[in-house]
Amino acid sequence: MIPLQLRIAGFLSYHEPAELDFTSFDLACISGQNGAGKSSLLDAITWALFGQARKRDDSLVNLQSKAAEVSLTFQYEGNTYRVQRTLPRGKTTILEFQIRDSESWRPLSERTTRETQARIEQTLRLDYETFVNASFFLQGKADQFTQQTASKRKDVLGSILGLEVWEVYKQRTADKRRSLEEEVGSIDGRIAEIDEELAEEEPRKKRLKELEAELKQLNATRQTQENALENLRKIAASLDQQLAAEKAKLEEERRGLKEQEKEASNQSSMISDLELRFESAKKSLAEAEKKITGRGELEESRSAAREQYAELKAENELLKAQMDELKERMDQLESAEGATCPLCGQPLSAQHRKSTLKQLQVEGKEKGDRFRINKSSMDDLAKQIAEYESKLSKIGSAESERLTHSNSVTQLMERIETINNSIKSWETVGAKRLKEIETILASEKYATEIQKPSVSLDEAERDLNRLREQENQKREEVVFARQKVSVLDERRIRKAEFVVQREELSRAISQHRTLERAFGKDGVPALLIEQALPQIETKANDLLDRLSNGQMSIRFVTQAEYKDKKRDDLKETLDIQISDGAGLRDYEMYSGGEAFRVNFAIRLALSEVLAQRKGARLQTLVIDEGFGSQDVQGRQRLIEAINLVKKDFAKILVITHLEELKDAFPTRIEIEKIQTGSTIRVA
Numbered sequence: 001m002i003p004l005q006l007r008i009a010g011f012l013s014y015h016e017p018a019e020l021d022f023t024s025f026d027l028a029c030i031s032g033q034n035g036a037g038k039s040s041l042l043d044a045i046t047w048a049l050f051g052q053a054r055k056r057d058d059s060l061v062n063l064q065s066k067a068a069e070v071s072l073t074f075q076y077e078g079n080t081y082r083v084q085r086t087l088p089r090g091k092t093t094i095l096e097f098q099i100r101d102s103e104s105w106r107p108l109s110e111r112t113t114r115e116t117q118a119r120i121e122q123t124l125r126l127d128y129e130t131f132v133n134a135s136f137f138l139q140g141k142a143d144q145f146t147q148q149t150a151s152k153r154k155d156v157l158g159s160i161l162g163l164e165v166w167e168v169y170k171q172r173t174a175d176k177r178r179s180l181e182e183e184v185g186s187i188d189g190r191i192a193e194i195d196e197e198l199a200e201e202e203p204r205k206k207r208l209k210e211l212e213a214e215l216k217q218l219n220a221t222r223q224t225q226e227n228a229l230e231n232l233r234k235i236a237a238s239l240d241q242q243l244a245a246e247k248a249k250l251e252e253e254r255r256g257l258k259e260q261e262k263e264a265s266n267q268s269s270m271i272s273d274l275e276l277r278f279e280s281a282k283k284s285l286a287e288a289e290k291k292i293t294g295r296g297e298l299e300e301s302r303s304a305a306r307e308q309y310a311e312l313k314a315e316n317e318l319l320k321a322q323m324d325e326l327k328e329r330m331d332q333l334e335s336a337e338g339a340t341c342p343l344c345g346q347p348l349s350a351q352h353r354k355s356t357l358k359q360l361q362v363e364g365k366e367k368g369d370r371f372r373i374n375k376s377s378m379d380d381l382a383k384q385i386a387e388y389e390s391k392l393s394k395i396g397s398a399e400s401e402r403l404t405h406s407n408s409v410t411q412l413m414e415r416i417e418t419i420n421n422s423i424k425s426w427e428t429v430g431a432k433r434l435k436e437i438e439t440i441l442a443s444e445k446y447a448t449e450i451q452k453p454s455v456s457l458d459e460a461e462r463d464l465n466r467l468r469e470q471e472n473q474k475r476e477e478v479v480f481a482r483q484k485v486s487v488l489d490e491r492r493i494r495k496a497e498f499v500v501q502r503e504e505l506s507r508a509i510s511q512h513r514t515l516e517r518a519f520g521k522d523g524v525p526a527l528l529i530e531q532a533l534p535q536i537e538t539k540a541n542d543l544l545d546r547l548s549n550g551q552m553s554i555r556f557v558t559q560a561e562y563k564d565k566k567r568d569d570l571k572e573t574l575d576i577q578i579s580d581g582a583g584l585r586d587y588e589m590y591s592g593g594e595a596f597r598v599n600f601a602i603r604l605a606l607s608e609v610l611a612q613r614k615g616a617r618l619q620t621l622v623i624d625e626g627f628g629s630q631d632v633q634g635r636q637r638l639i640e641a642i643n644l645v646k647k648d649f650a651k652i653l654v655i656t657h658l659e660e661l662k663d664a665f666p667t668r669i670e671i672e673k674i675q676t677g678s679t680i681r682v683a
């Protein structure tokens with residue numbers, strides 16, 4: 001980095017805009033009183049480039065200004081760049097980065113200040129610390145390295161060389177290594193899991209065999225059950241047929257019974273009529289019979305009348321005969337002349353005659369009366385008999401009537417009985433049966449006598465389904481078990497992969513461990529220091545040779561014996577041994593002035609080595625107040641020394657408040673603080 005132009009306003013002691021053109025000189029002395037604003041210029045450069053100076057906040061803004069503004073134009077590796085940084089008080093930084101493109105400025109600024117900052121540092125290949133350590137001999141910090149105790153020097157050197165970064169590398173490597181170890185841990189876990197699983201190979205295979213056997217068994221059972229079910233279905237089908245036939249039979253029977261029922265109801269409706277007819281027939285029969293019963297009486301009466309008549313007739317015939325006899329007797333008596341009665345043989349007196357005649361007459365009259373009475377009775381009887389006869393002839397037709405009626409009574413009775421019987425039989429048998437059949441048909445429980453199989457179709461189907469389910473489940477189990485066996489091959493492959501992976505990881509871990517060791521204090525940083533030290537030593541001696549007229553030289557001692565003589569290992573240290581004409585002594589034994597030259601030489605050597613290491617070209621050297629501790633001769637030597645290294649740098653700025661040094665360098669830049677702030681004047 002070679003500064004070309006610095007513009008500064010409102011920054012630290014600079015209120016009014018001030019400008020410093022570097023192009024007109026290679027070596028200049030910046031002079032001015034304490035507090036004039038000399039160091040502020042360096043702050044302006046680092047602040048412009050890195051946003052970092054003695055502070056990095058608002059306190060950098062000049063007390064009388066609203067904003068700090070620094071613009072630095074510089075050259076780096078053939079290009080011209082410009083950085084403009086503005087910090088308005090209380091606000092955020094505005095940063096512009098540009099590159100000179102023939103006549104104009106091309107922006108290199110990024111979206112954010114942070115990104116632009118990163119870009120600047122990338123371009124310079126330096127950060128603030130390295131830049132300051134390499135280029136600046138800062139006030140009060142010039143002997144930072146040499147002033148340290150021997151044991152701490154290595155740390156300081158490391159820090160100057162920017163070796164802290166290795167600690168970061170080490171940390172990152174350790175993090176990475178730990179994550180790798182975690183991976184190994186998890187892989188070990190996985191391998192252990194796999195091993196555990198692989199140990200189960202035999203049991204798993206055994207289990208698979210068992211399951212396969214069980215599946216086979218289930219399969220056979222299921223097939224048997226299927227056959228059984230098939231049989232049952234056939235039986236069920238024929239059973240259905242039987243039931244259908246039975247049903248048809250019942251329905252047929254029902255049809256018959258229904259007809260019977262109808263018949264019975266017809267008959268019951270007929271029966272009252274028949275009963276009426278029966279009653280009337282019975283009545284007619286009774287009437288006919290009554291008629292016939294009168295005839296017997298009539299016949300008896302008639303025969304009685306006939307008998308009486310015959311008796312009367314016979315009596316009257318007798319009476320007639322008797323009356324004829326009486327008449328004859330009377331005639332005999334009347335005609336009798338003799339003295340003896342002809343009738344009784346007694347003397348015939350007139351008297352006797354008369355009395356006997358009289359007697360005969362009474363007797364005749366009696367008989368005649370009787371005869372006449374009989375005769376009249378006979379007439380009555382004849383009349384009666386005729387009457388009976390006529391009546392009896394009338395009764396003769398009642399016989400046939402009786403027969404007819406008797407027949408119809410019998411017939412009707414028989415019919416009624418038949419009907420009643422059939423109704424009764426319907427009621428006692430048919431209706432009952434019909435009801436029974438209706439119930440059977442309604443409940444569809446016909447043919448209870450049919451032998452049903454002991455296992456129902458449903459049950460058999462359920463059994464089969466259950467078996468199928470069991471079989472399926474078993475099959476799944478077999479598949480699962482087989483998978484669990486076959487998966488072991490995958491596991492073996494996986495394990496092999498894991499083992500390979502683990503080996504790779506272990507290798508990586510050991511590599512990382514190696515790296516960690518390498519990045520550790522005793523590793524690369526130590527090596528770098530070891531490597532840097534001879535370079536620094538050579539360069540420092542080169543310079544010291546010139547500064548001391550070949551009188552002084554230094555030597556770095558990195559290891560020393562412990563005071564404890566029993567220890568045969570060596571102590572890590574960084575002693576600086578200086579030899580001059582008088583011999584070899586430690587740095588600490590030299591005077592301030594002598595030490596300063598050593599400091600200067602070492603510090604300059606460090607700067608060069610550091611810049612080399614970063615790949616950055618160190619082209620500017622700034623020595624801020626390096627002369628304070630030097631006597632006149634020492635100052636003279638330092639001036640010579642600076643002139644001696646002049647050719648190594650593009651720009652050298654020597655800052656001092658000492659008046660007598662002002663003219664020791666080709667160009668003089670005077671800084672003066674007036675009321676309005678610091679001012680720059682190139683003399």
Ligand SMILES: Nc1ncnc2c1ncn2[C@@H]1O[C@H](COP(=O)(O)OP(=O)(O)O)[C@@H](O)[C@H]1O
Binds near residue numbers: 012034059062
């Ligand atoms: N924000 C500020 N505003 C004004 N002056 C400041 C500010 N900060 C520091 N100063 C002053 O700027 C002056 C210049 O300091 P510096 O450049 O270190 O002096 P020197 O020339 O001795 O190197 C000092 O007197 C310091 O007090």
Ligand SMILES: [Mg+2]
Binds near residue numbers: 038039139625
């Ligand atoms: Mg100063």
